[in-house]
Amino acid sequence: MNKRDFLVTAALGSLALPSSAHAAKAPRSARGPALLTITGAVARGNRGPLDPAFDQMMKKQGVKFERAHAFDFAALAALPATTIKPTLEYDARPHTLSGPSLLDVLKTAGAKLDDKTKIVLRAIDGYAVVAPIAELRKYRFIVATHLDGKPMPLGGLGPLWAVYDADRFEDMMARPVGDRFASCPWGLYHIEVQEAA
Numbered sequence: 001m002n003k004r005d006f007l008v009t010a011a012l013g014s015l016a017l018p019s020s021a022h023a024a025k026a027p028r029s030a031r032g033p034a035l036l037t038i039t040g041a042v043a044r045g046n047r048g049p050l051d052p053a054f055d056q057m058m059k060k061q062g063v064k065f066e067r068a069h070a071f072d073f074a075a076l077a078a079l080p081a082t083t084i085k086p087t088l089e090y091d092a093r094p095h096t097l098s099g100p101s102l103l104d105v106l107k108t109a110g111a112k113l114d115d116k117t118k119i120v121l122r123a124i125d126g127y128a129v130v131a132p133i134a135e136l137r138k139y140r141f142i143v144a145t146h147l148d149g150k151p152m153p154l155g156g157l158g159p160l161w162a163v164y165d166a167d168r169f170e171d172m173m174a175r176p177v178g179d180r181f182a183s184c185p186w187g188l189y190h191i192e193v194q195e196a197a
Helices: 003-015 019-023 056-060 073-077 102-108 133-139
Strands: 036-040 068-071 081-084 097-100 118-123 128-132 142-144 161-163 188-194
Touching: 036 102, 068 102, 081 142, 097 102, 097 161, 102 133, 102 142, 102 188, 118 133, 128 133
Parallel strands: 036 188
Antiparallel strands: 036 068, 081 097, 097 142, 118 128, 118 188, 142 161
C-alpha cells in the first residue's frame, strides 16, 4: 500500500468510528476539515472572520461574519444522535437518517435562540432556506450525517442534510412526497442565526 492510499484509508476509517468513540474526546473546536459553519448570533466562536481569499464558496454566496463556530465530522458525531425514518421524495421509500438534533448543534455553538430567532440553512449549491426557530423545533430537525447506516457522500445528499421526519406530521403527510422537503437543504454547510430586530 502506498503512502497516499494509506492516508486516504486512515481518513475514511476515522469517519466510520462510532459516535461513542468521539464522545469521550469531543473536540472544542474543529480539528479536521470544517463541514458546518455557524455564524450570526453565536456566543462560542472557534474561528475568526471570513477570509475572502480562502472562504471562496461563502464569499461567492454572500456570507459575511467576524466570528463563527465550525464543526468537523468528529464534533458533530460527538453530539447525541437522533434517528428518523422519513419517506424520501427521491424514491418514495422510507430511509433511515441519523445525526444530531439541529437545536443541539445550535446550542453547542452558543446560538441565541428565542421565539423570534430566524435560521438560514445554506447548501453548497447556494440553495438557502429561512426558517423561524419555532418551525425547526416543531418538526424536530436533525443534521443528518448518515443515510441507511452509511456516511452521506459529497455529491450525493451529504455530507450533511438538514431534514426532519415528515411522516410523523399530519400537515406534511397531507402533501405529495415531493413537496415535503422544501425546507430541507441537502449538502448543508452553513447556518446563520438571525436575531430579531
